[in-house]
Amino acid sequence: MTISKALTIAGSDSGGGAGIQADLKTFQELGAYGMSAITAVTAQNTLGVHGVYPVNIEGIVQQIDAIGDDLGTDALKTGMLFSGEVIEAVSERIHHYGWDNIVVDPVMIAKGGAKLLQDEAVRALKEKLIPLTSVITPNIPEAEVLTEMKITSLNDRKEAAKHLMDMGAKAVVIKGGHADDKEVIDLFFDGTTCEELVSPRIETLHTHGTGCTFSAAITAQLAIGMTMRDAVLTAKEFIRAAIEDEIGIGAGHGPTNHWAYNKRGEK
Ligand SMILES: Nc1ncnc2c1ncn2[C@@H]1O[C@H](COP(=O)(O)OP(=O)(O)O)[C@@H](O)[C@H]1O
Numbered sequence: 001m002t003i004s005k006a007l008t009i010a011g012s013d014s015g016g017g018a019g020i021q022a023d024l025k026t027f028q029e030l031g032a033y034g035m036s037a038i039t040a041v042t043a044q045n046t047l048g049v050h051g052v053y054p055v056n057i058e059g060i061v062q063q064i065d066a067i068g069d070d071l072g073t074d075a076l077k078t079g080m081l082f083s084g085e086v087i088e089a090v091s092e093r094i095h096h097y098g099w100d101n102i103v104v105d106p107v108m109i110a111k112g113g114a115k116l117l118q119d120e121a122v123r124a125l126k127e128k129l130i131p132l133t134s135v136i137t138p139n140i141p142e143a144e145v146l147t148e149m150k151i152t153s154l155n156d157r158k159e160a161a162k163h164l165m166d167m168g169a170k171a172v173v174i175k176g177g178h179a180d181d182k183e184v185i186d187l188f189f190d191g192t193t194c195e196e197l198v199s200p201r202i203e204t205l206h207t208h209g210t211g212c213t214f215s216a217a218i219t220a221q222l223a224i225g226m227t228m229r230d231a232v233l234t235a236k237e238f239i240r241a242a243i244e245d246e247i248g249i250g251a252g253h254g255p256t257n258h259w260a261y262n263k264r265g266e267k
């Protein structure tokens with residue numbers, strides 16, 4: 001049996017809906033062996049982020065090296081990286097191990113408003129990490145910060161995707177969760193094809209961790225050998241099922257249902 005391995009370099013969400021917890025659940029559901037390097041511990045639940053405790057650079061690098069020097073990985077994703085210093089260290093280690101299938105979710109602000117990336121870190125993201133990236137998955141506000149463009153129309157999104165390719169990303173998904181459209185349109189661009197991935201907008205409060213789950217699903221699919229386009233299409237189905245089949249826990253913005261994709265058709 002061949003084991004496909006996937007690594008997440010991200011923050012911990014004690015509430016289990018976002019961050020490494022969402023990533024590991026998603027890896028498991030999609031058939032990849034999950035590993036993690038934790039960049040920060042957050043005290044978090046469905047009501048918000050109550051505390052952020054960054055892991056020091058040495059601790060982060062040591063976790064990555066523990067994986068790189070023994071287990072290796074077939075794909076990896078980054079989530080909450082918090083500072084420019086962390087982005088530089090993580091980028092250097094990815095380069096050192098020559099890893100491929102790099103999914104970058106440029107997490108900046110939690111849905112509740114807490115800052116998960118310092119302002120000064122945007123430059124390191126652009127200069128160090130994006131050039132190593134197989135696919136970057138910003139939401140609209142993140143794409144605006146990275147490209148310094150105001151994004152209102154679908155055409156703006158296409159322009160922004162091209163901009164991100166010019167920075168070195170090999171593919172881009174600009175996620176449409178934050179737009180006002182009746183449907184949710186995620187824009188996929190790989191340098192040749194520009195595709196609108198459309199799905200119904202689900203009316204719900206429970207979208208905590210959707211971006212983490214979506215990028216983790218892409219990562220797991222790349223780890224098991226799928227093409228980029230197929231990985232993104234499956235991730236869209238995975239997140240759609242996870243939002244649709246809500247589990248309704250917690251008093252605030254609840255987590256998505258990581259079991260839902262594999263349980264479709266069982267009811
Ligand atoms: N209300 C919704 N209905 C259906 N899909 C959604 C909804 N909100 C987000 N998504 C999907 O979840 C993923 C994450 O989207 P988005 O909310 O834009 O990112 P983030 O969680 O990073 O802010 C995307 O694939 C998007 O299509």
Ligand SMILES: Cc1ncc(COP(=O)(O)O)c(N)n1
Pocket residue numbers: 010011012013018019020042044079080107109110111112116207208209210211212
């Ligand atoms: C540790 C961690 N990483 C990422 C997110 C973003 O998730 P969301 O945008 O859904 O709040 C989060 N809230 N916490």
